[in-house]
Amino acid sequence: MTVHCARLLLDLMRAPTEATSLSLADWDTVLRLARRANLISRLAESLDRSGVRNALPTPVQPHLTAALALSTHQRQAIVWEARHIGTALQPLGLPVILLKGAGYAVANLNAARGRLFGDVDILVPKSRINEVEAALMLHGWSTGHIDPYDNRYYRQWMHELPPMAHLKRGTVIDVHHNILPDSARNTPTAALLLQAAVALPENPFYVLAPCDRVIHSATHLFHEGELSNGLRDLFDLADLLDEFSAEDNAFWPTLTERARELGLEWPLRLAFRYLEHVLDYPIPPDAKSRLVRRPLADLVHDALYLPGFLPDHPLCNTPKAGIARTILYQRGPYLRMRPGLLVAHLGRKAFMRLYKNTSRST
Amino acid sequence: MKQAGVVVGELGLQQLHEALQKGVFAVQTGLLRFRIRSSFEDVAQSIHALYAEHPFQLAPEFADFHVEVRAPWNLRRWLRPQAEFFIDGDPPFEPLPRDQAPALLEWGMNWTIAASCHQWFTLHAASLERGGHAVILPAPPGTGKSTLCAALAFRGGWRLLSDELTLLDPDTLYANALARAINLKNASIDIIRQFAPAAVWSPETYDTSKGRVAHLRPPIESVRRMRETASPRWIIFPKYQAGAAPLLTPRPKTATFMPLAENAFNYSTLGQTGFDAIARLLDQCDCYDFVYSQLDDALEVFDWIADNSPGLPAEYAA
Known part of the structure; x- marks a missing residue:
């Protein structure tokens, strides 16, 4: 029953023309799950594009209209924000790479359709990150008040500066010099990503090479401690793969080869696995066979990710999903840090919390 | 969708409370239908008083929003009872003291409309x-x-x-x-x-x-x-x-x-x-x-x- 209700949403996302066969009770479920999984605008756009929207029941219509208004606005806002960032960084004369959502939107990819966006992520060479920070500060972005420990932690171990918020607009930018922390187990060589980046036409920005965009999306997804946007990220991957493989016949072999070169085969392998198992997305057998099989590890991964990817909603939630989410949550830091560092970091966080709480209550 | 002719006031308080506990109660307010779940008795009393003339349905096929007011699942609730508002399992704001539950439902419904209803x-x-x-x-x-x-x-x-x-x-x-x-x-x-x-x-x-x-x-x-x-x-x-x-x-x-x-x-x-x-x-x-x-x-x-x-x-x- 619980899997069935999520299936309703997932099938509809991939086959929107089936929408006319849904009952009103089905819609009640679908809209609730889609809202919770941050997919409602994506669903609305795909129903709109496939021309079935007007044939849907009246009570459903306003929710789709509202969702479309929201994603249209967010898309405009993210492109507008990117323009400000471009203006701030243009004097530095360095390639600024837009990562993830902002990159999809500015490059006009299908993955940006109906997507809800968060912060803007950019990637710049590590050697120039101080200049980038200074230029952004000059244009109104600031890390604000940040605990000295956290500040040092970011700068010593992370692959990004502390998040910078714009003083007037409140928008947040994350400035990265790599796609994984320096402290992670399989951090790729950032120079490889930078070299392959491609310039966007009529734009001051770059984006990662198509293969690298897929690999980054997968890497990000499977290093995250929580999957609140997990389904959205899977749909991003599906859209990227659809679009890139249609443009380039050799895309699939290039993709797996590139993952090997970057040392990021495992997130790609997991992405393939859950695109197939959760979305029913057809991964070419050739592509799968070029990645190492890990049947034992997959047993564990399936136990966590199959329930973990379902919307975190009372309609789908089982005790198993709750446990899976807790374990995934704890797995995030483990993947991003080496054990010694992790223990020191968590120990300090726990101690400081205790210390702060006692000083507040006395 | 057919409009039920019956209004909340015709439902006994006890029946309303049970329907709320089961999460089947849905009230029509303007063009919006809210399905509400809560086992709090004061929430039932408040709905009974404030929505007496509103049409309602039990377990309708479709509701615009599904909301809930209940105690949060944290340790604090054993020390000091609280109430938390949920929409589709997601709490958009911090819990409030338990006695504010009825007001919290009203504010939560307002928040829901303001945050989601971009058709208006x-x-x-x-x-x-x-x-x-x-x-x-x-x-x-x-x-x-x-x-x-x-x-x-x-x-x-x-x-x-x-x-x-x-x-x-x-x-x-x-x-x-x-x-x-x-x-x-x-x-x-x-x-x-x-x-x-x-x-x-x-x-x-x-x-x-x-x-x-x-x-x-x-x-x-x-x-x-x-x-x-x-x-x-x-x-x-x-x-x-x-x-x-x-x-x-x-x-x-x-x-x-x-x-x-x-x-x-x-x-x-x-x-x-x-x-x-x-x-x-x-x-x-x-x-x-x-x-x-x-x-x-x-x-x-x-x-x-x-x-x-x-x-x-x-x-x-x-």
């Missing part, structure tokens, strides 16, 4: 109707907007559309009714108790972030006619000022644009649609500032506004 242009404003025309009262908290709204709705001959959220269709600019409870705070509660003694109230809640609050059941007429829209004709910024004589001043439209945009929940979300909606709204409305201290004076002024289409100079005229 939503203003943080009260709106009322007379003769098919709507008056919009935008105002920041503390200006006496709800007090004035309650007075107009109960004794002024105006039909309440909404106290908190004015929902405008972005194409036609018609105002949609919500016909939900009016939220009054502190001294306003006592003023309206005297002014409209027959009104029905939810129990008062103390020590909220807004002070002492109570909700007032909307007049029956406003609920029965909640599917009737109204075309905005006046925009009036009220301001309560102790001891002031009533003073109605025309407002230039140019100076009204930004305050309206600032009072809208989704002005920027709607982008150009939001901009156009305000521009057209100003075209068709007379705009005023209104300072008052006595509700009787206010009713008289609003009568005058409704009865006269005053010949305002060009820069003010609709």
